[in-house]
Amino acid sequence: MRGLKKKRRIQIIVLAFVALAGSTALVGYAMQDGINFFRSPSQVMAQAPSPNERFRIGGLVEEGTLTRDAGEVIHFAVTDGGASVPVVYKGILPDLFGEGQGMIGTGRYINGVFEATEILAKHDESYMPKEVVDALKEQGVYKPSEGSKAGS
Incomplete structure (x- = not known):
């Protein structure tokens, strides 16, 4: 009887x-498709990701x-x-999207061009996503504006 209880417990x-x-x-x-890593343009140019890898890229839209x-x-x-990465996007851009503005795009890097499936722009005049601020600070080009809310 004792062996049967031990066997049942192990099972x-x-x-x-x-x-x-x-x-x-x-x-x-x-979660495989829901996890997208962030890369700055410098990271993408230093080590190009594979064409089937989805990731987010962020920075400023070049003038x-x-x-x-x-x-x-x-x-x-x-x-x-x-560094600069060329981007192509088919769709309607957010209203606040423009040259010199912060943005984050989701998509794939194929043949030297980032093919975006989604574009996000900053939502007010002082907001910039935390990942973009960190990437700009790393390059030494980040200049906070009065009352800026990085990543808020």
Whole structure:
């Protein structure tokens, strides 16, 4: 009788471990597309990511690079002061998007061009995403404005 209880306890522990491992694997698989790492333009130019890797890139929209094709295709370059990455985006840009403004884009880097699927712009005149501020500070080109709210 004692051996049967011990055997049953071991079976329950093994079953619980298998269930925990299975649920962890399912959560990891579900989050696979939801995790996007941030890279600055300097990091992208120093070590180009693979074409199938989704990531976020951020910086300032470089002055004089914003062009619009027929339709909704927009071309521009994003810079952190150390490097510039050409970006192409098909869609409608946020109202506050413009040259010299902070932005974050999500997409893939394919054949030397970042193909964005989503573009986010700062939401008021003094806001800049924390990742962009950190990248600009790293390059030594960040100049905070009066009452700026970095990452708020």
